[in-house]
Every structure is written in structure tokens, then in C-alpha cells.
Amino acid sequence: MGTIITLASQKGGVGKTTSAVNLASSLSLADKRVLLLDFDPQGNASSGVGSPTIESRGLLSSGLEQRDLIPLVRGTQFENLSVIGSSSDLSRLDLIQRAQGPALPAFRQHVRDLSTDFDFVLFDCPPSLEGLPTIALSCSDWVLIPVQCEYYAMEGLSQILPLIQYLQNKTNIHLKIGGLILTMFCENLELSHDVAREVRSYFHDEVFKAVIPRDVVLAEATSHGLPVYYYDPLSRGAWSYLELAKEVLDHEWA
Numbered sequence: 140m141g142t143i144i145t146l147a148s149q150k151g152g153v154g155k156t157t158s159a160v161n162l163a164s165s166l167s168l169a170d171k172r173v174l175l176l177d178f179d180p181q182g183n184a185s186s187g188v189g190s191p192t193i194e195s196r197g198l199l200s201s202g203l204e205q206r207d208l209i210p211l212v213r214g215t216q217f218e219n220l221s222v223i224g225s226s227s228d229l230s231r232l233d234l235i236q237r238a239q240g241p242a243l244p245a246f247r248q249h250v251r252d253l254s255t256d257f258d259f260v261l262f263d264c265p266p267s268l269e270g271l272p273t274i275a276l277s278c279s280d281w282v283l284i285p286v287q288c289e290y291y292a293m294e295g296l297s298q299i300l301p302l303i304q305y306l307q308n309k310t311n312i313h314l315k316i317g318g319l320i321l322t323m324f325c326e327n328l329e330l331s332h333d334v335a336r337e338v339r340s341y342f343h344d345e346v347f348k349a350v351i352p353r354d355v356v357l358a359e360a361t362s363h364g365l366p367v368y369y370y371d372p373l374s375r376g377a378w379s380y381l382e383l384a385k386e387v388l389d390h391e392w393a
Contacts, residue, residue: 141254151266154322159263160187164366165384167219182225189364197226281317288331349382
């Protein structure tokens with residue numbers, strides 16, 4: 140069974156989807172079979188790997204209806220990287236409420252069955268503390284938390300960590316924090332260094348050593364529907380995600 144990871148943040152604009160797309164791509168470069176689950180109705184992760192179409196039915200409704208999820212998997216132009224794209228049913232409150240209720244164990248089992256064909260399954264979710272992210276976290280083994288190197292970084296962590304603890308107690312005793320990812324780091328900005336030091340002083344080894352820089356190439360790659368390595372493999376952004384993937388591969392996920 141593959142390792143199921145959710146990238147989660149209650150704040151938008153922190154590099155969550157960028158990290159999901161580029162971590163998935165970087166892991167696939169290491170000859171790992173990777174499935175990217177776009178669990179956000181906006182579909183940005185799908186667009187980031189060149190699959191911008193938003194389907195009417197997808198992971199949420201199919202899982203709740205006890206349907207096989209394999210037919211939803213689409214290959215990408217990138218070797219070893221597959222995707223289940225975004226779908227409009229992710230905006231349906233009735234389905235979200237069902238998946239958070241009694242239907243959750245069956246939905247989680249469908250996701251776990253799906254993971255047997257992959258080494259890693261990565262959920263990308265909308266920025267929120269409820270709804271779709273709680274469903275994804277309830278299905279996951281690990282959570283990775285992007286933390287932008289800007290003001291209020293610690294405040295954001297103080298909001299998401301209690302949610303993770305609540306889910307560990309209520310719906311998913313196996314959920315663990317896999318690590319914090321420092322994003323949008325600006326080498327010439329003292330604030331970035333201050334935030335990085337503060338986060339590391341609180342969380343120590345739970346913070347990945349790889350730091351994701353504020354690099355315009357990351358945004359440019361997304362606009363072309365490409366992971367950054369395939370857009371500019373020599374960029375700082377590409378190398379930072381390769382370093383992050385190496386740490387993830389070295390992590391003890393058991």
C-alpha cells in the first residue's frame with residue numbers, strides 16, 4: 140500500500156498547491172509511482188500537471204457511491220506521474236457532509252484500495268480548516284504543512300495543529316505530521332530568516348531542511364501547465380523541490 144500524504148494549510152497563497160505539484164513530480168523523477176489527487180474544486184493542481192479539465196463527477200462522488208476509483212486515474216505526460224483531476228462535485232455541500240459523516244470509513248477504504256497501485260498518493264486541498272481538507276486528512280497517513288516565511292506564519296500553525304490533533308483523536312488515529320515545509324523564502328529579506336529560525340526553534344527536526352525560495356520561475360511553470368523541473372530544471376525552485384523529494388524519500392514513513 141502506498142503512502143498517502145495530504146498537503147494542508149488553512150491559508151491561501153502559501154505554496155501548498157505548488158508544493159503538491161512539484162513534490163509529486165520530483166518523486167516521480169526518482170522512479171516512484173505517484174498519484175496526485177486534486178481535491179480542490181478550483182483545479183489548480185490539475186492545471187499544474189497539464190490536465191486542466193474539470194469533470195462533473197470525480198473522486199468524492201465516486202467514492203461515496205462505492206465505485207471503483209481506478210477509472211478516474213489519468214496518466215500525464217510525465218513518466219510515473221498520474222492524476223485524478225478536480226471535479227465540480229467537490230463544491231457540493233451535501234456530498235462533503237456525507238463524506239465527513241458515517242460514509243467516511245467506506246470512502247477512506249476506497250482511497251486506500253486505490254493507493255495499492257502507487258508508492259505515493261498526494262492530496263491537494265483548498266485552503267481551509269474544514270470540509271474537503273478534513274476528509275483528505277482523515278484518509279491520510281501523513282500531513283505536510285507548508286509555512287510561508289512571512290508574517291503570521293506561527294499564527295497559521297497555531298490554527299491547523301489543533302485540527303490535526305482533533306482528527307487524530309476522532310477520525311484517524313494513524314495520522315502523523317510528516318514535516319513542515321518552509322516556502323517563499325527570500326534570501327535578501329531578514330524577515331524570512333527570522334521566521335525560519337522561529338519555526339525551527341519550535342519544531343526542530345519536524346521542519347524539512349529543504350527551503351522553497353520565492354522564485355518567479357515557479358509561477359511561470361504553473362502558467363505553462365508544467366512542474367518546475369520540466370520548465371526550467373536549473374532554476375532554484377526546481378532544485379529546492381528535488382531536495383525536498385530526497386528528504387521525503389529518506390523519511391521513515393512506516
